[in-house]
Amino acid sequence: MLALFIAVCFVAAGAGAGFTSSSVSNWYPTLRKPSWNPPAWIFGPVCGEFSFSGIFCGPRSRFWRTRFQNTATD
Numbered sequence: 001m002l003a004l005f006i007a008v009c010f011v012a013a014g015a016g017a018g019f020t021s022s023s024v025s026n027w028y029p030t031l032r033k034p035s036w037n038p039p040a041w042i043f044g045p046v047c048g049e050f051s052f053s054g055i056f057c058g059p060r061s062r063f064w065r066t067r068f069q070n071t072a073t074d
Helices: 002-030 040-068
Strands: none
16 A cells, blocks of 8 residues: 555656656746755755655654654563
């Protein structure tokens, strides 16, 4: 069941990317961005790291809590 939900999320993300990828180069550069806006080259690696952390570390933190939560009170 989890694999189905993950697949649905990837399909939805792919469909959204397919519809917007051709027009991003038109409207995104015209946005007024704040002075603290990071450079474009850093967005991909940081976004990838955040995604990896959420996918890889999130389930492990849940396991850690359920496995070791009672040992702290003993």
